[in-house]
Amino acid sequence: xxxxxSNSGLIDKVDRLRQWFRKSVAINNRVQVEATRVTLRRLVIxxxxxxxxxxxxxxxxxxxxLGTATPATRLWIQLxxxxxxxxxxxxxxxxxxxxxxxxxxxxxxxxxxxxxxEADDRDARKALVLHGAMVTVALLLGAGxxxxxxxxxxxxxxxxxxxxxxxxxxxxRPALTAALFLVVYAVLFFALPYTQPDPQLLAISRSHxxxxxxxxxxxxxxxxxxYVQATLLGWKVQSAHTALTAKQAELEYLATHDxxxxxxxxxxxxxQLEHEQVRVVRQPAPTSLIMVDLDFFKKxxxxxxxxxxxxxxxxxxxxxxxxxxxxxVLARLGGEEFIVLLPxxxxxxxxxxxxxxxxxxxELPIPFTGQQLxxxxxxxxxxxxxxxxxxxxxxxxxxxxxLYLAKHSGRDRMELA
Numbered sequence: 049x050x051x052x053x054s055n056s057g058l059i060d061k062v063d064r065l066r067q068w069f070r071k072s073v074a075i076n077n078r079v080q081v082e083a084t085r086v087t088l089r090r091l092v093i094x095x096x097x098x099x100x101x102x103x104x105x106x107x108x109x110x111x112x113x114l115g116t117a118t119p120a121t122r123l124w125i126q127l128x129x130x131x132x133x134x135x136x137x138x139x140x141x142x143x144x145x146x147x148x149x150x151x152x153x154x155x156x157x158x159x160x161x162x163x164x165x166e167a168d169d170r171d172a173r174k175a176l177v178l179h180g181a182m183v184t185v186a187l188l189l190g191a192g193x194x195x196x197x198x199x200x201x202x203x204x205x206x207x208x209x210x211x212x213x214x215x216x217x218x219x220x221r222p223a224l225t226a227a228l229f230l231v232v233y234a235v236l237f238f239a240l241p242y243t244q245p246d247p248q249l250l251a252i253s254r255s256h257x258x259x260x261x262x263x264x265x266x267x268x269x270x271x272x273x274x275y276v277q278a279t280l281l282g283w284k285v286q287s288a289h290t291a292l293t294a295k296q297a298e299l300e301y302l303a304t305h306d307x308x309x310x311x312x313x314x315x316x317x318x319x320q321l322e323h324e325q326v327r328v329v330r331q332p333a334p335t336s337l338i339m340v341d342l343d344f345f346k347k348x349x350x351x352x353x354x355x356x357x358x359x360x361x362x363x364x365x366x367x368x369x370x371x372x373x374x375x376x377v378l379a380r381l382g383g384e385e386f387i388v389l390l391p392x393x394x395x396x397x398x399x400x401x402x403x404x405x406x407x408x409x410x411e412l413p414i415p416f417t418g419q420q421l422x423x424x425x426x427x428x429x430x431x432x433x434x435x436x437x438x439x440x441x442x443x444x445x446x447x448x449x450x451l452y453l454a455k456h457s458g459r460d461r462m463e464l465a
Contacts, residue, residue, distance in 0.1 A: 076221040079276050083219035084175045085153060088146045090217050091182050095143035098186070102136030105129065120200070127196035135189040142182045149175050183218050183228055186210055191236040194257065198244035202253050207236060208260035215268035219275050225268045233261045306380040308358060309365035317379035317387060324377075324391055325440040328432070336398030336431040337447040338388040340368070340405065343424045343459040345384035356416050360423055363414045371408045372401070387447075395431035395464060402427045402462045410460065426454040430465035 109129040117125050149171050190210030197203040211229065218225070236257055244250045304316035312320070321337075328335055342364065349357040361384065368386060372378050377389035388405070390398050406427055414421040428451025432443045446465035454463040 075276065075280070076223075079279050080176065080221050081172045082279060083221075083272075083275060084172065084179045085150075087179055087217070087219045088150055088175055091179070092143055092146045092150065094217060095139045095146070095182060099136045099140050099143070102132040102139070105132040106136070124196055124199040127199070128193060131189055131192035131196060135185060135192075138185045139182065142178055142185065146175070146178050146182065149178065179218065179220065180224065180228060183214050183220070184232065186214050187228065187232040188235070191232055191239065194236060194253070195239045195243050198240060198249075198253060202244065202246075202249035204236075204253050204257045204260065207257050208263075211260050211264035212267060215264040216271060218268070219272060220268065222265075222269050222272060225272070226265055229261050229265055229268075233257060309362055309380050311365050311369065311386070312377065312379035314379065314381050317377065317381070317389070320377050321389055321440045321444070324389060327391075328434075332434045333392045334394040334431055334434045335443065336390040336393045336395060336429065337443050338390065338398060338402045338405070339381075339428040339447040339451040340386040340388070340409075341426050341451055341455065342384040342409075343426060343455075345423070348421065348423065352416065352421070356421065359416050360414055360421060363412060364409055364423065364425070367408045367412050368405055371405050376401075393431075394433070395429065398429050398431055399462065399464060402429045406460075406462055424460035426451060426459050427462035428452070428454055428465065429462060 106129050109125045109132075113125050114122070114129070152171055187207075187210060190207035193206035193210075194204040197206065215225070215229075220228075237254055240250055240253055240257075244253055304312060306313045324335055342360070345357065345360070348360055361380075365378075365380065365386070368388070369378055372388055373390075375391055377391075379387050379389075381387050388401070390401060393401070406425060409423065409425045412423070414423065428447045428449065430443050430446035430450060432440075450463040450465040454461050457463065
């Protein structure tokens, strides 16, 4: 029994370890896309600096040192200059390619989401290849210089310095970093005997280079871990900001709109009515108001239930919204009452609009649980003539009075104030 429990615990640990590994791989793969973009921007600048340094070294070694070199140092000078020449050409080409990818990435930000995503995926793969290529070229430069230096001294300093610089500048997930660094170290390991015949000095150079590789891998891993943590934190902050912005937009919408119908609510309508009053003081023009009240709405609720009443309100709101002009302001006052503000509209124009809305509501089929509901409405219309000194409150009161008259004159009709 104890053995079975022990095996079960071991299986659980293995499963947790497998889940952790899969999660880490998924996170690293996701972060690598952004990390490569950041690294390419760094490497473009670094590449041109290194190319400039390559040119300086070539001029110095081949231009000034080669002519005065001794037989013992001539090959060393030729190899160092050659390594810088090859590295300079390769980094110049890779730097131009990386710069173009960076430019395309900036251009894709203004594209449509789907096209930008497809282009980003293609460029992300190219960018990762360029990323690895530029790091490999730099590491091979360090390895080549260290191989050449064996002709004059058992020295692997250049390999150590360049490896550490690549580890700090290049943001690459640990598996890829380890593969690149160890492959280049293997190249250095097998190349050193060609220029270092002394077994003891060869062993020292190999061990120093291996130590430099391990230190560089540790530095790269620490840099990567810090970048991943910072990136994940940035994503969380961005996600929280997006959620907060969406929530704020939702609250702003709820503060100004009726939840059921999606129309403006009473508070927002009154604010816009006051704004219209201020506007007509500066730019005199007639302003009209239409108040709408559904007839016998309580009977619908009592007969079919409140869901039917909600269905009627939504349908009527949609019909009114479809019929009014874009310049008009439509709102739900509350209950079964609606209101429409008509800027730059006199009483005759408002009456035409009201009659149109009245007909729309009367002829509106409202499907509910397999049957068609019908509803009528009463309208009160008022107008604030151009240059009149009446207030918005007076306009509202006049429309309400006209609506009251329509309700008590038989309903399903319109009355003018």
